[in-house]
Amino acid sequence: MIQAHISVSTQPNEVGPVAVLEFWVQALISQHLWYREQPILFLMDHLCKAAFQLMQEDCIQKLLYQQHKNALGYHCDRSLLSSLVNWIVAGNITPSFVEGLATPTQVWFAWTVLNVESIFEEDSQLRRVIEGELVINSAFTPDQALKKAQTQLKLPIVPSLQRLLIYRWAHQALVTPSDHPLLPLIWQKFFLLYLHRPGPQYGLPIDGCIGRRFFQSPAHISLLKEMKRRLTEVADFHHAASKALRVPAEGSEGLPESQSGTPGYLTSPELHKELVRLFNVYILWLEDENFQKGDTYIPSLPKHYDIHRLAKVMQNQQGCSLLSIDPSTRMGFRNL
Numbered sequence: 001m002i003q004a005h006i007s008v009s010t011q012p013n014e015v016g017p018v019a020v021l022e023f024w025v026q027a028l029i030s031q032h033l034w035y036r037e038q039p040i041l042f043l044m045d046h047l048c049k050a051a052f053q054l055m056q057e058d059c060i061q062k063l064l065y066q067q068h069k070n071a072l073g074y075h076c077d078r079s080l081l082s083s084l085v086n087w088i089v090a091g092n093i094t095p096s097f098v099e100g101l102a103t104p105t106q107v108w109f110a111w112t113v114l115n116v117e118s119i120f121e122e123d124s125q126l127r128r129v130i131e132g133e134l135v136i137n138s139a140f141t142p143d144q145a146l147k148k149a150q151t152q153l154k155l156p157i158v159p160s161l162q163r164l165l166i167y168r169w170a171h172q173a174l175v176t177p178s179d180h181p182l183l184p185l186i187w188q189k190f191f192l193l194y195l196h197r198p199g200p201q202y203g204l205p206i207d208g209c210i211g212r213r214f215f216q217s218p219a220h221i222s223l224l225k226e227m228k229r230r231l232t233e234v235a236d237f238h239h240a241a242s243k244a245l246r247v248p249a250e251g252s253e254g255l256p257e258s259q260s261g262t263p264g265y266l267t268s269p270e271l272h273k274e275l276v277r278l279f280n281v282y283i284l285w286l287e288d289e290n291f292q293k294g295d296t297y298i299p300s301l302p303k304h305y306d307i308h309r310l311a312k313v314m315q316n317q318q319g320c321s322l323l324s325i326d327p328s329t330r331m332g333f334r335n336l
Contacts, residue, residue: 035097048108054266064116071095104175134213166193178237208294235279242272281306
């Protein structure tokens, strides 16, 4: 019914998809603790997918952004804010509409929520100040930088360390199925943070990337190893698919043959070859320690580093072309 409503809205003289998307999202998120209800999350996932395909993600992000700020204690009375602070001080992590570290099922919804949290991290200047503290104070841990940022910015509440977007994108990349159209973009979101070089923002020379500073603890070093292993798995998955093997789809994006009329696995060899190349590039980016030291001259790197894309990522240019969804196919190209 919702899909039909959206489809009709795109026709001439109709209200347009934005009005329909906003109507349904507002209806769903008005429920108490809606983000813990699986039926609502199922519908939200489909709404987020439709918004992505129609390039109307902003209308959903706008609604979730306000709720996200409210969940962090903004625009609430002093007693409620005090209760929330005490709850977090007691060892609980700050609220998120994607509970836990990540979700392997509602990936479209997770994509939207993490983008909303990313907007907050930028608007509040939290990311900028944390990176600045890590650049200026070489002995600081991310947790120390986070606490310093809260004091400096005078924020009532800041996200818990686990909620920083560099970790959020990392965990979501780990659990997203290999065949999901958003997976390359989720990894790109991670690398935009991991390979960011913030030195010039603070009057310092261009130095190494900031990412490894967030991965110094044993747990985070282990996370990096897990990410490399996962990238290898995904590259192998698409390599097998490029050879026209019958590779079962890992996630919910692949429909069984009886439902879709087409096989429940991916069948475009050219697309899979490109994905193999892309994920192998990501492995190189993750492994190369020289990026973190600042002594890498990008144009001198071998071709297989995809230096054009690497330069854009390091410059935080989010418009670089990557494999993603195409409304007419399961996967294709789209500029972000």
